[in-house]
Amino acid sequence: MPDTPNRSVARAFTIIDELSENGSGRASELAARLEMPVSTVHDYLQALVDTGYVTVEDKVYHPSTRFLEVGHRQRHRFEVVKAVRDELAAVAEETGEHVTLLIEENDQAVILAVQEGSEAITLFAYPGARMPLHVTAPGKAMLAHMDPKRVESILDRGLVEITSETITDPDVLLEQLELVRERGYAVDEGERIAGMVCIAAPVLDKRDELRGAICVCGPESRLDETRRAEIADVVKRAANVTQVNLDYV
Incomplete structure (x- = not known):
C-alpha cells in the first residue's frame, strides 16, 4: 500500500514514539518491534536525521534535543x-x-x-x-x-x-x-x-x-x-x- 501524507506522518511519529520509549535503537531493532520493513524504517529515520529531530551514531538512532526546544x-x-x-x-x-x-x-x-x-x-x-x-x-x-x-x-x-x-x-x-x-x-x-x-x-x-x-x-x-x-x-x-x-x- 503506497504511503499517503497522513500515513507517512503517522509512521514517522510511530517511529519517534518507539525511539523515545526505548531511548535509542537500530533500524533493524525498530523494524522488528514495529513490524515494518527495515528499508522503510531506515528511510524514515534518515529523513528525521535530516530534519534534526533524530541523531545517529554508529548506526544507533536517538531522539534529538529539538523536541526539548519545541x-x-x-x-x-x-x-x-x-x-x-x-x-x-x-x-x-x-x-x-x-x-x-x-x-x-x-x-x-x-x-x-x-x-x-x-x-x-x-x-x-x-x-x-x-x-x-x-x-x-x-x-x-x-x-x-x-x-x-x-x-x-x-x-x-x-x-x-x-x-x-x-x-x-x-x-x-x-x-x-x-x-x-x-x-x-x-x-x-x-x-x-x-x-x-x-x-x-x-x-x-x-x-x-x-x-x-x-x-x-x-x-x-x-x-x-x-x-x-x-x-x-x-x-x-x-x-x-x-x-x-x-x-x-
Whole structure:
C-alpha cells in the first residue's frame, strides 16, 4: 500500500514514539518491534536525521534535543504557566511536597511545570509527561469542569486500570466528579502511583473556563486526614490566586 501524507506522518511519529520509549535503537531493532520493513524504517529515520529531530551514531538512532526546544517554547506560550509560577514555589515551600501544574490536552492530563518542596519524594514527573485524566487528582479536578458530553465520550472509551486503586467504574467516577464540584478539590489515593496521595484544585479563569489544575502529592503515611484538609486549602487558595493572575498576564 503506497504511503499517503497522513500515513507517512503517522509512521514517522510511530517511529519517534518507539525511539523515545526505548531511548535509542537500530533500524533493524525498530523494524522488528514495529513490524515494518527495515528499508522503510531506515528511510524514515534518515529523513528525521535530516530534519534534526533524530541523531545517529554508529548506526544507533536517538531522539534529538529539538523536541526539548519545541516543548519548551510551547510550554511558555501557556498563560497559566506565567500566572502560576510564584504560586507553585509558594505551595512547595508551604507543604514541603511535590507540586505540579497540569493542563488537559487531547483528553489527557499533561504536566506543564514541577516544583519540589523540601520533603518531596522524587517522582518520575516532568513537563510533557501525560497520563489518563481519571487516574489523577488534577485529572479529576479538570474532568469535573469539562463539558458533560465530552466527559461522557471519554468514559465511553473505557477507564484503564493503572493500580489496584484506579477507578474503573464510570458511575463511581461520576459521583467523585460531583463531589469535586461541591468541595472545590479532587483527591486520588494511590490511583496512579501506589502509596501516594494527591490533592488538586482546578484553575478557572474569570469566564469559568478550565485552564488547568494545581496538584500536591505526598506519601500516604504523611498525609493523614488533617494534613489532607490543610493541603486542600492550600491548593484551592493557589488556584484562586492563579485565576486572579490570569487577568493580568
